[in-house]
Amino acid sequence: MRRSFALLLSIVISLPVIVRSDSSTGPSKTPRETIEQLWKRATEGEFLPLEGWARYSGFFLHPATRPARKKIGVVSNRWAVLSVSTTASKSDVTVEFADAGVIDSDLNYTPPPKTSYFKTALIYHLVLAPTRLVMYKSDGHTLTDKEEREGPPAWQITNEQGDSFTTVNTAIRYVLEIRERTNDSELKKRADATLKKLLELQ
Amino acid sequence: MLIGDSGIHHYVGYAFGLAAQQKANDLQAQGNKVIACRVSTIEDVNAALTLNGLVGGDVHYFGHSGLVGYTATTGGPITSYASMLFVGQGAGSDANIAAYNYTQLCSTNSGCNINTFLSSNTAIRINGCQAAETVWDVYAQTYTSIARLLSNQLNRGVYAYDVGMYFSSKTPASDPYFNGEGRLAPGDLPVYMVPAGAPGNKPGPKGCRPFAGCS
Numbered sequence: 001m002r003r004s005f006a007l008l009l010s011i012v013i014s015l016p017v018i019v020r021s022d023s024s025t026g027p028s029k030t031p032r033e034t035i036e037q038l039w040k041r042a043t044e045g046e047f048l049p050l051e052g053w054a055r056y057s058g059f060f061l062h063p064a065t066r067p068a069r070k071k072i073g074v075v076s077n078r079w080a081v082l083s084v085s086t087t088a089s090k091s092d093v094t095v096e097f098a099d100a101g102v103i104d105s106d107l108n109y110t111p112p113p114k115t116s117y118f119k120t121a122l123i124y125h126l127v128l129a130p131t132r133l134v135m136y137k138s139d140g141h142t143l144t145d146k147e148e149r150e151g152p153p154a155w156q157i158t159n160e161q162g163d164s165f166t167t168v169n170t171a172i173r174y175v176l177e178i179r180e181r182t183n184d185s186e187l188k189k190r191a192d193a194t195l196k197k198l199l200e201l202q
Numbered sequence: 203m204l205i206g207d208s209g210i211h212h213y214v215g216y217a218f219g220l221a222a223q224q225k226a227n228d229l230q231a232q233g234n235k236v237i238a239c240r241v242s243t244i245e246d247v248n249a250a251l252t253l254n255g256l257v258g259g260d261v262h263y264f265g266h267s268g269l270v271g272y273t274a275t276t277g278g279p280i281t282s283y284a285s286m287l288f289v290g291q292g293a294g295s296d297a298n299i300a301a302y303n304y305t306q307l308c309s310t311n312s313g314c315n316i317n318t319f320l321s322s323n324t325a326i327r328i329n330g331c332q333a334a335e336t337v338w339d340v341y342a343q344t345y346t347s348i349a350r351l352l353s354n355q356l357n358r359g360v361y362a363y364d365v366g367m368y369f370s371s372k373t374p375a376s377d378p379y380f381n382g383e384g385r386l387a388p389g390d391l392p393v394y395m396v397p398a399g400a401p402g403n404k405p406g407p408k409g410c411r412p413f414a415g416c417s
Contacts (some may be wrong), residue, residue: 072278078210078294083302096270098211102277116366117271117280118212118288118331123340160277 027036031091031126032084034059034155039079039095048072048174051084056164061129066162072174073165074109074198075120082121089128091155096121100168100201105186107175109194126155169202203238203299204250205252206265207291217369217387218264220331221395225262226339232374234259241265242290244299248307251319251356258321264395265289267330267348267362283337284349287330301341304351316357327407329395334408334416335364354411361407362414366398374404 029037038059041047047056057063075144076098085092099112099120166174172195173196179191203222206216225361228238237257239250251261266288271280290297299307308314328334334349342351349362368382379385381398399405409414 071277073275075276076211078293080297081295082298083295097276099273099277112277115271115280116269116332117283118266118268118286119270120280121270121272121284122276123272124276158275164279165276 005149030046031068031086031155032081032123034065034126034157035093035095035124037082039158041115042075042165043077043079043167043170045166045170045174046168052164055160061127061156061158062161067072067163071163072171073163074103074171074201075165075167076100076178076201077167077169079167082092091124091126091128093124094121095124100171101197102163103171103175103194107178107194109189109197111197122159127158127159128153129156166200172198203236203266203379204241204247204261204263205238206263206287208296209266209288210291211341212266214266214369214387217393218387219368220388220393222262222264224391225264229259232331235260242292243296244289244303244306245296247299249287252308252314254290254319254410256319256321257324261320261326262328262329263287264329265335265385266346267328268366269335269337271281271331281339283285284340284342285333285337285351287333287348289330294396299348300361301339301348301351304355305333307352308356314356319359320356325359326356328352329367330362331366333362333365334410336416338389346412347416349408349417350410352413353416359412360410362410363405363407365399365405367395368398369393370396372396375402377401377404378409 369387
């Protein structure tokens with residue numbers, strides 16, 4: 001009995017898990033809610049870890065492959081949905097924010113170009129289209145080789161995916177954490193320089 | 203006097219209020235009566251324009267204004283613009299006055315007649331950055347500026363600058379600097395809003411006439 005239970009358990013554990021590419025962006029979400037969720041998750045730093053790219057990709061109709069050298073866009077702590085314009089299957093959602101620069105994978109910080117405009121805004125173009133169902137192995141991270149399946153419709157972004165991004169405060173935390181973990185003295189130096197610049201932005 | 207929020211990304215402290223106080227003092231010294239209104243949304247601006255009886259003089263706005271640059275991805279290049287008054291610092295579309303909502307000001311759809319609230323000689327004077335700078339506006343889908351749109355909507359002349367502005371204790375005619383870079387706004391009166399430009403040769407405001415453009 002105990003042996004058969006163990007066998008059953010091992011079968012269950014080894015079964016592939018089917019999840020949507022973005023399990024939280026269901027068809028019940030409006031275009032505004034979809035974009036607000038994208039920005040809230042970016043604010044919380046969900047797209048910064050290695051596996052964050054897949055989460056970020058889940059919002060896009062045509063996801064990009066993860067770039068070999070990671071860059072993180074930094075945006076102002078305050079952002080807001082400025083306007084929403086929706087027809088039956090298309091929607092434009094505009095988010096306003098202030099561009100705060102870029103951090104590369106070596107923790108170098110590049111400030112935004114000096115411009116004459118007051119704020120930055122991004123118009124997300126969305127379409128209501130079927131989602132993609134992908135299969136992960138039981139570890140929850142590794143994709144199986146099985147093909148993607150079509151899932152329920154959801155609002156998805158048609159813009160080019162671009163770099164993952166986060167807000168100034170979360171970027172500070174991100175750089176601090178890497179700085180604390182590394183033994184690379186050069187990386188620590190670059191982290192210090194980047195932190196100094198990011199703290200000036202607050 | 204319409205006095206907008208001090209801003210977050212471009213925080214100016216009490217400078218808009220002080221510049222407005224300076225203007226109010228100057229006007230009152232000439233015997234004018236002044237009504238000052240703090241505004242944070244387009245609804246506030248509409249209320250200020252339409253709930254104070256007939257305004258016989260000019261309407262002066264002291265607040266943030268300028269361009270929003272539009273990009274296709276975060277950190278990407280700017281590909282298009284919109285001209286706006288950034289009245290409030292709060293989140294949401296009504297914190298701005300732009301091509302997407304300017305018709306809410308004394309809307310004829312709600313029966314508003316601007317002649318009831320602004321005398322025929324009233325002009326709107328915008329003390330803010332770049333409000334008269336013409337761009338291809340993503341919301342208007344034409345070359346325009348928020349100053350021009352307001353002139354059309356309110357059927358009055360609108361005077362605004364197509365350059366940036368800064369705060370100074372000197373008048374535009376006597377201010378010795380090109381712009382406000384590296385200097386804080388004065389903490390007390392006198393305070394003036396000064397357009398960026400060569401000292402002694404500062405640009406004047408553009409004048410926008412209803413449905414006749416700006417020059």
